[in-house]
Amino acid sequence: MSSAESSSVKTIKNFIGGEWVESTSTESIDVPNPSTGEIIARVPLATREETAAAIEKAAEAFKTWGKTSVIKRAKILFALQQLLERDKDELGTIITMENGKPHAEAVAEVGRGIENVMHAASIPNLLMGDSLSTVATDVEVTNYRYPIGVTSAICPFNFPMMVPFWMFPMAIACGNTMVLKPSEKTPNLMNKIIDLTVEAGLPAGVLNVVQGAKDVVNELLENPTVKSVSFVGSEGVGRYVYEHGTAHFKRVQALTGAKNHSIVLSDADIDDAVTKSLSGGFGSAGERCMAGSVILVEDAVADEFVAKFTQAAKDIDMGDTNEEDYYLGPVIRKENQERTFKYIEDGVKDGAKLVLDGREGVPEGGYFCRPTIFERVSQEMSIWKDEIFAPVVDIIRVKDLPEAVDFANSHHLANGACLFTDSATAVRYFRENIDAGMLGINLGVPAPVAYFSFSGWKDSFFGDLHANGKDSVEFYTHRKVVTAQYKQGRYNK
Numbered sequence: 226m227s228s229a230e231s232s233s234v235k236t237i238k239n240f241i242g243g244e245w246v247e248s249t250s251t252e253s254i255d256v257p258n259p260s261t262g263e264i265i266a267r268v269p270l271a272t273r274e275e276t277a278a279a280i281e282k283a284a285e286a287f288k289t290w291g292k293t294s295v296i297k298r299a300k301i302l303f304a305l306q307q308l309l310e311r312d313k314d315e316l317g318t319i320i321t322m323e324n325g326k327p328h329a330e331a332v333a334e335v336g337r338g339i340e341n342v343m344h345a346a347s348i349p350n351l352l353m354g355d356s357l358s359t360v361a362t363d364v365e366v367t368n369y370r371y372p373i374g375v376t377s378a379i380c381p382f383n384f385p386m387m388v389p390f391w392m393f394p395m396a397i398a399c400g401n402t403m404v405l406k407p408s409e410k411t412p413n414l415m416n417k418i419i420d421l422t423v424e425a426g427l428p429a430g431v432l433n434v435v436q437g438a439k440d441v442v443n444e445l446l447e448n449p450t451v452k453s454v455s456f457v458g459s460e461g462v463g464r465y466v467y468e469h470g471t472a473h474f475k476r477v478q479a480l481t482g483a484k485n486h487s488i489v490l491s492d493a494d495i496d497d498a499v500t501k502s503l504s505g506g507f508g509s510a511g512e513r514c515m516a517g518s519v520i521l522v523e524d525a526v527a528d529e530f531v532a533k534f535t536q537a538a539k540d541i542d543m544g545d546t547n548e549e550d551y552y553l554g555p556v557i558r559k560e561n562q563e564r565t566f567k568y569i570e571d572g573v574k575d576g577a578k579l580v581l582d583g584r585e586g587v588p589e590g591g592y593f594c595r596p597t598i599f600e601r602v603s604q605e606m607s608i609w610k611d612e613i614f615a616p617v618v619d620i621i622r623v624k625d626l627p628e629a630v631d632f633a634n635s636h637h638l639a640n641g642a643c644l645f646t647d648s649a650t651a652v653r654y655f656r657e658n659i660d661a662g663m664l665g666i667n668l669g670v671p672a673p674v675a676y677f678s679f680s681g682w683k684d685s686f687f688g689d690l691h692a693n694g695k696d697s698v699e700f701y702t703h704r705k706v707v708t709a710q711y712k713q714g715r716y717n718k
């Protein structure tokens with residue numbers, strides 16, 4: 226046992242067919258608390274055989290669940306919603322412990338998950354088909370929606386609650402069953418969620434959790450019983466999942482990396498833009514797919530914005546988020562901290578101006594990086610080209626809005642973007658010309674509420690139907706279109 230290891234390190238189990246099952250895998254990894262480095266769990270990396278067993282259980286459960294009344298399915302989701310509300314605080318504590326984000330942000334994340342359950346619980350309305358009574362003489366057509374069968378989900382570490390909730394509530398509400406793989410870096414939360422789904426009355430086999438890494442993913446991508454793959458993670462892995470999953474004839478939605486641009490115009494409320502950009506750039510230690518990691522500022526207000534933003538970033542408090550609700554917690558792993566420090570070094574070598582250096586004054590113990598700000602950043606530099614996924618912000622001065630939009634559009638990632646302005650015509654120009662799927666006006670880069678789709682563009686998304694909103698109902702169902710003729714009956718001569 227290492228010095229950082231606690232005496233009660235638990236081994237994470239899989240949940241298959243309604244039973245907690247110990248993995249037979251010989252490979253496992255330790256899960257540290259990123260604020261302290263203390264080992265809090267050990268996660269076995271499940272084998273392909275274990276994953277196939279979970280898929281089989283999900284297929285068995287589908288035979289009944291797919292035909293269970295939509296009202297009963299909705300009632301279980303309503304019950305789950307209540308339990309999540311009851312345990313919100315405890316769930317937030319687990320997220321903070323394994324992800325490192327402050328408790329207040331973790332509880333807000335739980336709230337986003339609950340929103341997804343509420344959306345899925347309205348399934349009786351969402352699942353309704355449509356019909357046309359007279360397409361030809363005495364002929365009517367009706368469209369019915371059906372579940373697709375066994376679905377799967379592959380999740381990232383940065384939202385251990387919200388992302389799985391983009392997937393399983395709607396999948397099961399539509400009548401599907403699911404095998405879900407949490408990130409091996411944050412395996413604890415989903416197992417607590419399973420306890421709540423059992424308490425809510427979800428039947429065995431409807432939702433199965435298999436913990437692990439590549440082998441689990443490859444089985445989900447190749448096993449012919451799996452009909453769909455919902456992936457959220459980095460761009461490289463997303464490309465692989467999309468190519469490999471579709472090559473095995475599955476529906477795939479892959480939500481991937483981001484480099485989100487915020488634009489601050491001279492007519493904006495600068496203090497408000499500073500506060501919101503601070504949260505966008507440094508909230509959750511920059512580990513958000515909606516992080517505002519690039520800020521384009523109109524020349525006329527650039528000096529004022531940079532001065533205020535830098536001062537506010539210097540004032541950010543940072544520390545062990547298990548102890549106190551610091552604004553800034555750690556990044557997820559030592560490798561992520563080292564990778565971030567390397568980007569800072571490269572940014573300096575490439576000629577960017579380091580306004581605030583996040584390598585200085587970091588607390589001991591965990592994987593901390595303080596807020597980092599660069600100016601004079603160009604499109605050739607890795608600090609702009611790559612998603613760093615850490616509290617590092619590039620500030621670029623621009624002459625006007627069209628120059629800012631062109632700069633943002635030259636990036637191949639296009640999840641979100643936002644604009645700070647007081648001008649309606651600027652808003653319209655921005656909305657019509659920016660190549661990004663989720664836009665904020667006088668907000669940070671916003672993650673849309675669950676009733677709207679999470680609509681990344683360009684290489685931030687591979688697939689057709691997005692997560693959330695009406696797209697998610699389409700993704701998790703297929704249709705029967707029934708054309709019927711009623712002629713020469715007693716009432717129809």
Ligand code: NAD
Pocket residue numbers: 379380381382383384388406407408409437438439442443457458459460462463480481482483513514612614640679681685
């Ligand atoms: P990741 O790609 O490393 O991991 C995501 C999942 O893929 C994990 O479950 C992991 O086990 C699995 N995986 C990793 N490498 C694999 C491989 N070689 N083969 C098969 N499976 C593999 O991502 P992460 O670091 O956990 O999450 C951060 C990334 O997720 C960022 O790029 C972020 O932008 C992105 N993200 C995107 C969105 C979005 O909506 N677009 C939302 C959240 C996070």
